[in-house]
Amino acid sequence: MAFDKRPKELLDALAELELEAKKAETIRRGLESYARAREGRLHNLLELLEPGKKPNLKVWLDKGMAAIRDAHDAFAKLDEGNAWLAGVATQEHRFFFRIYRLGAVAHRDKMVAQTLNLEQAMKEFENKWGKIRDSDKRIDERLKKTAEEYDKMLVEAARCASATEKQARERMLDSFEKALNLGVRGAQLGAVGKVLQLATKTIKMCLDQTKARRLEIFALLSREEQVFTTFKETREIVAEFLEDNGYPMIKDALDDGEDALDDLAKGMITDGQKADAAEFAKEARDELGKVFSAAERQYKDFARKHEHLFFGPLGGSYMQELAENDDWKRFSRSWKDHRRDFDDLLRERTLAASDRKILEVSLDGLDDEARREVYNTLRAACADLLKAWNAWKDFTKDPEWILDSREDVQSILKALR
Amino acid sequence: MLACAGASPRRAGEWVDMAAGHSKLRAARDVREGYEGRRVAWIDWDSGFRGSGLRVGDRLVGDSGGDYSPEAVDAGAVIGASEGGRIGDLGLEAGQTITLHVERQPAIGGPGERLSFTAPLVENRTTRDAEGRRAFGEDGPAHGEKGGFTYAYSSWYEKFRDLVETVLLGWDYTAGYDTRRLGERLEEHRARVEHLEANYPGAFARAAREDLDAALAALAGEARELTEADLEYRKLGDVRGAQISEAADRALAAYLAAAEGAGAGFVDAPFPVPNAFEVDVSELVGRRIRLPEIGDRDLLLEAKRSWYRFGRSQGLYVISRQDPATRPLFRAVDEYIEKVDPNVGRRRLTFFGAIEPIPALVSDVRRSQTEVALRVRPLAALVTDHERPEHRLFVDMEAGASAAEGAPVEAFAGEAALLAVGRPELTPELDPAGVMRALFACLKLGDFDTFLACFATWKVRRHYDRAGSSSYVDLSWVTLNERDAVSVWDSSRRELLADVCGLEVAAVSEPEVVFDAANEPIAAFDPAPEPAKVERVRVLVNHIGRAGDGDGPPRYRTFAGGKYHRKWTLERLDDGPWRVTSAQPI
Structure with a gap:
């Protein structure tokens, strides 16, 4: 599991709560189930940053919204957690909201569009x-x-x-x-x-x-x-x-996407969330790099074919x-x-x-x-x-x-x- | 009208002995949001509080003995409910006065105005007539008396009283409150009240008349002036469309005649179109041609250019959509959609233009075709609605160039004759009333995108668990998704073209904070939560409709109806723009 710092953080915090064993076990299972679902959602979002031919912003927003809602609803079912679970739910809500608002996917879409336009x-x-x-x-x-x-x-x-x-x-x-x-x-x-x-x-x-x-x-x-x-x-x-x-515009799109990722971890609340967000940003940066490479290749093909004919002296x-x-x-x-x-x-x-x-x-x-x-x-x-x-x-x-x-x-x- | 029966003879001085004092008020639970208490439901015709100023709907907060405790209210130990004990505790008897303290609520909620009314307690006596029948006072009819009507007075009065109570509670108390329908129902009681006045003039008849008049006045609404400009939006669509179509036909005929007269007439575009790279086309340059009609999607799309294309196998003429000469066409269509018919969809275009000296090299990658086309500068266009050819507009694209500097230029023929309807502008600094007015303007003008933007994209929700609950702001919430928005949009616009002639903001409550992050669990974890605060206001909206029959100049009054929504809520995040949180049509 790539984004396991936060789940570990939650389990550690749960252990310190000194709850009655049965209750603790129920909550622990709930947290582990949530962690698996969380991992899946984060990977699904990363896939949307991969190179492709279609814009993914709308899908990103839909999946992001679903993740935000689940982040809250998952804990609402564990009704014996009292304020601690409510706080966890709010923190996870914030975690996915930050990711939902990430501008990187828009910059990815821009590079994809530039690649198709060049082609x-x-x-x-x-x-x-x-x-x-x-x-x-x-x-x-x-x-x-x-x-x-x-x-x-x-x-x-x-x-x-x-x-x-x-x-x-x-x-x-x-x-x-x-x-x-x-x-x-x-x-x-x-x-x-x-x-x-x-x-x-x-x-x-x-x-x-x-x-x-x-x-x-x-x-x-x-x-x-x-x-x-x-x-x-x-x-x-x-x-x-x-x-x-x-090329300058393609590079700008990459830079803007990377800048958006740089700030992701800072906006998180807990150390575990910060660590997972940093890991997410790292993997997202890799994906953006691939998209950039595809755009760059296409630009080079374009330049090879048309420089000194249609642009340049x-x-x-x-x-x-x-x-x-x-x-x-x-x-x-x-x-x-x-x-x-x-x-x-x-x-x-x-x-x-x-x-x-x-x-x-x-x-x-x-x-x-x-x-x-x-x-x-x-x-x-x-x-x-x-x-x-x-x-x-x-x-x-x-x-x-x-x-x-x-x-x-x-x-x-x-x-x- | 049935024949009136005469007054029944009564035996004077026959009383049922009920010496204890009574208010002759009826109190009921007030079901308005956020209030646990009792309200004045009815003031009997023979109550000492008749004429005191006390009103149906006033909230009971106390009496001579002091303010009511919540327990007393809950138990009904208030004047108008189980009052016997209360009056006894106060040591009052019939004939002695009691003061009632009430709160009179403003239209939109919030703290009410505290008022006090003093009136004598009366005996709860039963009056009988000479035949021993129970009667409505010494000078009122017997309960069983029909007076030539279908129902006895007692049955009638129950229905009448219930109806008047509903009406006097106000437009916003009862769901489905329909001023027009309630007015029609009240009118049915007019004959009975007139019969009472004619045959049993006295306190009961006076009270009935008072109640009827008060109810009718409550339903009448308030007069409003609506100008032609206010109603101009109703002409959007077919009426204006026909007007502009006539103007288009006249303008096109005049344009062609003027061109002909100046020796610059138009000929049908010749086909086949010569290839400017292969043959000399200089004699065609400057020629003024009428191009064949095309759809607005007959386009040739390139990386950075798009062209209207005319012709296929016999060569091409093209008009550049990026050419500044084409811009008046787009402006004209936008203005037409805004001012004439918001429902225009696909269009057919007939261009009049002049052949340019420089050909265009156009490439349709999808069809793997690259062709040399003759470029045409557009001079004028006739735009026809594809679905409804009777709707069309004429655009003289050179009108701006030939007009005097600073002179207004019609975007399309006939535009100047149209009255302005007013653009909706949703700016961040608008107050709640401003946002609602912008929403109304969007509905009138057909600006769906701005209409959608009026609605909030968040919701204050509560999270519940066994220990308690907490609030949070769901920033993923969509108050009105596109599918629901279309339904709300359609029904609202239908009403604005039917019974509703205008909308206004009647009242706006003071903002109340409905979410404060400092008071929620998130404060322990997040030093800078977003948002920190959510405020909410309640807005009351008046619907304005035509009053009376068609004779004479139209009169307009506010009114309410079961399908109309008067109550709206708006919220804002921190100090951001206000947005509507009620997902409902007007």
């Missing part, structure tokens, strides 16, 4: 991370695909410009010679014109497509921003959650996973390179047209009429191509626009570091 929250936040990551991955894939298409357009435009420059000049030269030597102009010039017109059309098509791709990228970035904002909100929710369920790997800066730097570099190529192509002097020189072919050798004919035929086509090309160059002049555009979106993640 559930872990799943919730894990699910949310999965959704965020998958959604971001899908957006990134579409961004990359769109960026690659954009890239293709840049390449196509450069290829077209380069080919046009070569072909247009060759055709021009060919036309000039034929015009000089054979007097044939019209059809040859038509071929040059076609080259110029085709190039203009191609450049315009590239421009439209890159504009569309850029808009698409902006739209995808906007969706990515939604994802990151939701991610940020989830981190805020986790921060709120940890205010009640974080955002980890580098998560940042990379979401932001994928390397890919975008690569795209930006590529577009920079492509942009440099444009500068060397279809320069203004190449497409400049006058009655003395077109496509950098001098018209000297042709008569005035012939020169005018060449100029009038090709002037518009050159001007159109030049215009289209300038528009193209203007639109693509900032190859780092993607990095700038992502800056706003990434600032959401950067603020979390």
